[in-house]
Amino acid sequence: MTLLLIAGFVVLLDQSTKYLVRLTIPLGRSIPVIRGVFHLTYTRNPGAAFGLLSGQYPIFLVVTLLIILSIFLYYWRVRPREGFACWGLGLVLGGAVGNLIDRLSSGLVVDFLDFRIWPVFNFADTAIVVGVVLLAWVFIQGRG
Numbered sequence: 001m002t003l004l005l006i007a008g009f010v011v012l013l014d015q016s017t018k019y020l021v022r023l024t025i026p027l028g029r030s031i032p033v034i035r036g037v038f039h040l041t042y043t044r045n046p047g048a049a050f051g052l053l054s055g056q057y058p059i060f061l062v063v064t065l066l067i068i069l070s071i072f073l074y075y076w077r078v079r080p081r082e083g084f085a086c087w088g089l090g091l092v093l094g095g096a097v098g099n100l101i102d103r104l105s106s107g108l109v110v111d112f113l114d115f116r117i118w119p120v121f122n123f124a125d126t127a128i129v130v131g132v133v134l135l136a137w138v139f140i141q142g143r144g
Contacts, residue, residue, distance in 0.1 A: 002086045003075055003093065010094025014124040015101060018110040030114065041114035046107065057107055064100045068093060085138045091131030098124030 021042050025031060030041040047054035071093045080086055099122075102109040111120040 003071075003090045006087060006090025007094035007097060010091060010124065010127045011098045011101070014095070014098030014122060014127070017123055018098075018102065018112070021110060021112045025112070036116060039114040039116065040112050041120050043111045043120045044106070044108040045111050045120075046109075057103065060103055061100075064096050064103070067096050068100075071096075080138075084134045085143065088131045088134030088138060091127040091134065093131075095124040095126070095128035095131065098122075098127070 021040065025040060025042040027042050027044065030039045032039050047056070048060065053059060071089050074080075075089055080089070099109050109122065109124075111122050111125075113122060113126070114120045
């Protein structure tokens, strides 16, 4: 149940912030929050991280569905009791579903968090990265 609560929170945060961005910021516009450091920049990404594999919709769909299935299978078979494992799985699941919703609805992922030294990203991307780091920590510690 923890897995679904975490994933659900991530999807809700991700989709609501993307909705607000689409509603309030014109596509391509950048609003400085901390000038030169952090901006809200509305972009749509047809690829993966950093725009890799741009336009390869079928690949993203299949990979995302495999990741989601793998998370459920791992959770069902292993039943991780470790908090970091549950959090890691939930964050990756929520992030994958959040970006999948974008891809299914428009074929593009909405990005808006812009630190100027890194490509623009969103909360789903953040959840995936943090989740993968937590899972790596669990496996390195030999608890996974």
